[in-house]
Amino acid sequence: MKYDEVVHGRRSIRGYKPIPVPQDVIREVVEMAMRAPSSMNTQPWHLYVITGEPLDRIRKGNTERNLAGVPHSREFRTHDKYEGEHRDRQVGIAKQLFAAMGIAREDKDGRQDWVLRGFRQFDAPLSIIVTYDRELAGNDIAPFDCGAIANALVNAAWSRGLGCVINSQGIMQSPVVREHAGIADDEVIQISIAMGYPDDDFPANAVVSERKSIDDAVVWVGFDD
Template structure:
């Protein structure tokens, strides 16, 4: 597909078929994504690809830890405070759309809990890509920008091959569990996870699209006539 179609048709996929994704196809997605720009060509990223028993164990232990009373988030990166203002509005807006599509009412505690658990399970995707970077690049404002670039590259490359993705921070709320299961070296910081697989078109939430602000709301031009 042409680039315009690629970027405007891509969507976050939260429901997947059970079909496995060939390792060769995943490798091709990463091969394309690695052409993302990085500061001073540092290419600071590492990608750990999980499937099968390794992913199942991460999924199981992460969900068990995060559903305990007084569950504690243990992410490698420093997380932001709760969203507020326009950011909170956008967060709530997409949640409302997803819940409406799934038929989850405001007072449906069981349905809402099930949705949270889906996130902890990385939406039951057959593949998870754990993105890490070299710890000696912290504090990480610049490297986080670079990691976002390859993350978007993965999402676009996957979409171009018929695969779906969703960036899934819930899946690594317990970075210590991920590190323990797959042996992430201590000199790598776990940034986020990307769930990947073949989109299940029967999963209604996959058809929910988020809005984008018009350019005039966030773009400022300087020095033009």
């Protein structure tokens, strides 16, 4: 694909075919993604590419602990509920997804099932956990760099026919992730990326999130009118 085909075609994938992703394909994706920019070329990231039984154990433990009411232990800073236009966009994509899936507002079971899919990393056949060195914790540069490689991973994957969704529900219980992925104590868990071949029959996969206009996002400085 050309770059603009990747950027304009890519969308978040929440339903996957039960087909394993070959390791050589993932290696290509990761090699491309590691060209992502980083502050002063520090490249703070580590990538744990997980599939099969270890991923199933993470799904199971994450789901069971969340349903049991164990407080989340995500290792990045969170914030209070979104407000204003940010909340409007959050609600907007939820409405798009629920409409595509036929989940009514009063359908508590359907909404619960959707939440559980997030805990299971949307049943994707593969997950990439992004971490960074704990010695860099306490500033925002390393997480920013991890965001850069996360973006590079989803775009590189799309160029190889793979879909992704960046999600934090799948790592809400960090002890589970650490145990079954073998993540070292001197690393901070930043985010997870579910990945696999898109199931074209899964309705939510057709959803394309609405984007604010360039005029709402950009301040032009120093240009002639």
